[in-house]
Amino acid sequence: MKTSKALAWFAIAIGCIYFFVPLIGTFEFSLRMRRGVYSFDAYRSVFSDVQFQQTFGFSMLMALFTIVFGMLLVVPTAYWVRLRLPQMRPVVEFITLMPLVIPAIVIVFGYLRLYNSSSWIPFTGSIQGTNMLLVLSYITLSLPYMYRSVDTAMRAIDVRTLTEAAEILGARWPTILFRCIFPNVMSGVLSGAFITFAIVMGEFTMAALLNRPAFGPYLQLVGANKAYEPSALAIIAFAVTWFSMGLLQLVTRFSKMASSRP
Amino acid sequence: MSTASTSFIDRRTVVDWLGIAPFMIFALMFLIVPTLYLVTGAFFTPDGQFTFKNIADLFTPSIMSAYWISIRVSVASALGGALIGFFLAWAIVLGGVPSWVRSGLLTFSGVASNFAGVPLAFAFLATLGRTGLVTVLLRDWIGFNLYATGFNILSFFGLTITYMFFQIPLMVLILTPALDGMKKEWREASEILGASTWQYWRMVALPILWPSLMGTSLLLFANAFGAIATAYALTGSSLNIVPILLYAQIRGDVLHNANLGYALALGMIVITGVSNILYILLSRRAERWQK
Numbered sequence: 001m002k003t004s005k006a007l008a009w010f011a012i013a014i015g016c017i018y019f020f021v022p023l024i025g026t027f028e029f030s031l032r033m034r035r036g037v038y039s040f041d042a043y044r045s046v047f048s049d050v051q052f053q054q055t056f057g058f059s060m061l062m063a064l065f066t067i068v069f070g071m072l073l074v075v076p077t078a079y080w081v082r083l084r085l086p087q088m089r090p091v092v093e094f095i096t097l098m099p100l101v102i103p104a105i106v107i108v109f110g111y112l113r114l115y116n117s118s119s120w121i122p123f124t125g126s127i128q129g130t131n132m133l134l135v136l137s138y139i140t141l142s143l144p145y146m147y148r149s150v151d152t153a154m155r156a157i158d159v160r161t162l163t164e165a166a167e168i169l170g171a172r173w174p175t176i177l178f179r180c181i182f183p184n185v186m187s188g189v190l191s192g193a194f195i196t197f198a199i200v201m202g203e204f205t206m207a208a209l210l211n212r213p214a215f216g217p218y219l220q221l222v223g224a225n226k227a228y229e230p231s232a233l234a235i236i237a238f239a240v241t242w243f244s245m246g247l248l249q250l251v252t253r254f255s256k257m258a259s260s261r262p
Numbered sequence: 263m264s265t266a267s268t269s270f271i272d273r274r275t276v277v278d279w280l281g282i283a284p285f286m287i288f289a290l291m292f293l294i295v296p297t298l299y300l301v302t303g304a305f306f307t308p309d310g311q312f313t314f315k316n317i318a319d320l321f322t323p324s325i326m327s328a329y330w331i332s333i334r335v336s337v338a339s340a341l342g343g344a345l346i347g348f349f350l351a352w353a354i355v356l357g358g359v360p361s362w363v364r365s366g367l368l369t370f371s372g373v374a375s376n377f378a379g380v381p382l383a384f385a386f387l388a389t390l391g392r393t394g395l396v397t398v399l400l401r402d403w404i405g406f407n408l409y410a411t412g413f414n415i416l417s418f419f420g421l422t423i424t425y426m427f428f429q430i431p432l433m434v435l436i437l438t439p440a441l442d443g444m445k446k447e448w449r450e451a452s453e454i455l456g457a458s459t460w461q462y463w464r465m466v467a468l469p470i471l472w473p474s475l476m477g478t479s480l481l482l483f484a485n486a487f488g489a490i491a492t493a494y495a496l497t498g499s500s501l502n503i504v505p506i507l508l509y510a511q512i513r514g515d516v517l518h519n520a521n522l523g524y525a526l527a528l529g530m531i532v533i534t535g536v537s538n539i540l541y542i543l544l545s546r547r548a549e550r551w552q553k
Contacts, residue, residue, distance in 0.1 A: 004356070004357060005357060005359070007353070007357065008352070008353035008356075008358060008359050009357070009359065011346075011349040011352065011353040011357070012350065012353050012354075012359065012363060012367070014346065015346065015350045015353075015367070015430065018346065018426070018430065019370060019427075019430075019431075021396060022385045022386055022388075022427065025385070025388050025390075025395035025396060026385040026388040028388075028395045029388035029389075029394065029395060073284060073285060074285075077281075077282055077285040080278075080281035080282055081282060084278045084281060085278055085279075085281070085282060088282060092282065095285075095289045095293065095294075098289075098293055098294075099293065100538070101484070101531075101535055102293070102297055102531055102534070103488030103489075103490075103505065103530055103531075104488065104490075105490050105505050105509060105512075105527075105530075106297065106300065106488075106527045106530055106531060107292075107296060107297065108512075109296075109300060109508065109512050109523075110296025110299050110300050110527075111292070111296055113296075113299055113303070114295065114296050114299055137292065139288075140293055143293075195376070199376070202378070202379045202381060202491075203491075204379050204490070204491035204494070205491060205509075209509070209512055216379065216380060216491065219381060219384075220380050220491075220495050223380060223383065223384055223387075230387070230388075231384055231385075231388040234381040234382075234384035234385045237377075237380075237381035238377055238381060238385075241377050242373055245369075245373040245376065248372070
């Protein structure tokens with residue numbers, strides 16, 4: 001038992017070195033901008049960059065649209081499959097997992113061929129259309145995570161009884177969906193939303209190939225042209241990921257506590 | 263459809279199917295049709311003739327070498343990630359460490375497995391690049407010149423250890439439940455029968471765990487194979503892996519044949535598809551013991 005405990009601590013030490021050294025290295029590098037002393041100059045330079053503010057804002061907006069429209073697509077579908085079409089469950093689940101199998105670059109390649117300006121639906125013909133296609137591509141990318149978290153939350157509630165109760169009280173389907181189902185799967189909606197936020201904020205492939213000024217392509221551009229700003233941006237991006245994952249953990253923990261209450 | 267209005271049952275069926283119509287239309291338009299478009303395009307010439315030439319052209323040296331580097335990077339990072347991830351998962355489940363270590367590591371894994379893309383490349387450049395922290399410290403403290411050994415972060419090995427940063431946490435996240443499912447009784451029973459720790463692992467634990475281990479490694483492989491952002495930000499286009507070649511092809515038709523580009527995409531789908539299907543089959547097998 002003694003040796004296995006020592007081995008366990010050894011493994012954890014290796015893991016910690018692997019995880020923390022790059023983060024410490026990045027942070028240290030981001031402080032080196034002023035010669036000879038540590039300073040936050042790189043961060044100052046990043047935050048005062050107009051392009052940083054614009055691309056960060058653009059990606060936030062895209063993430064918001066992705067979450068809202070993604071959830072409007074996923075929650076009713078998951079609800080309907082549970083209530084009326086349980087035989088379609090494997091099919092729908094399989095489809096939601098497909099974006100994990102097909103690489104993002106392949107999906108966006110298909111979009112560019114199918115929806116270019118000379119096709120039957122010219123999404124990429126206008127800026128608004130391209131933005132719409134970008135949101136739709138992000139919904140596709142986050143489908144596995146959104147569907148799974150919503151479906152897990154739905155497992156915890158009795159969809160059938162809730163629906164019947166609402167119907168007996170005279171509710172119509174928009175009321176059932178938005179005032180019964182949505183609030184009851186809020187923990188799933190929120191955890192799906194946070195992970196989607198983390199994915200969209202750092203996403204590079206889709207935005208770069210659709211030529212939209214998102215945060216991911218901006219990061220790549222800075223990386224190719226500047227020395228110290230990239231490390232500062234990496235720390236900022238890591239903070240964004242921590243922020244969304246931290247909120248996700250909070251939501252899961254909170255909903256577990258709520259559901260374990262009698 | 264035309265009978266829908268005549269009988270109540272049929273109308274209900276139609277309504278049932280209409281309920282998932284938005285989802286199905288979305289999936290068709292933005293997932294299935296775009297993919298099929300590329301897959302079928304791989305079998306046609308630019309003027310619409312059916313052909314296998316595009317597939318055959320994948321086996322030319324320049325494209326094969328791209329696939330070969332991609333496969334090597336993916337295999338190496340999947341095996342490295344699986345090995346370290348397995349030991350970490352083992353440590354927090356069976357190693358007898360305090361529970362805060364377990365929850366801390368799992369939380370961190372959730373974050374780190376999502377910390378990929380361009381920023382990850384920056385992090386490793388700042389750490390192991392020519393003026394990175396570790397490179398500088400090794401040189402100043404113990405006089406070890408990392409770059410004199412032929413090491414380069416912008417290389418096969420550099421990309422592999424960078425990918426492992428998200429591979430290890432993914433392995434930890436997937437394997438921890440599998441290790442949690444190992445029953446104490448199995449260990450006790452084998453000890454009563456006089457088995458050593460080594461015999462227990464070789465004859466009981468590993469045979470039960472191998473589908474999970476294999477399956478997760480395949481998932482890690484596919485995960486690395488499709489990734490582009492990290493590699494592109496790290497190496498530019500100097501390391502010729504398949505996603506970067508495809509990226510260049512989409513941008514500017516570097517292969518001078520649009521349909522060969524479709525075949526390149528098809529090759530990626532086949533490789534990630536096969537490893538995911540094997541993963542699903544293996545994880546079904548793994549679940550047998552977890553009931």
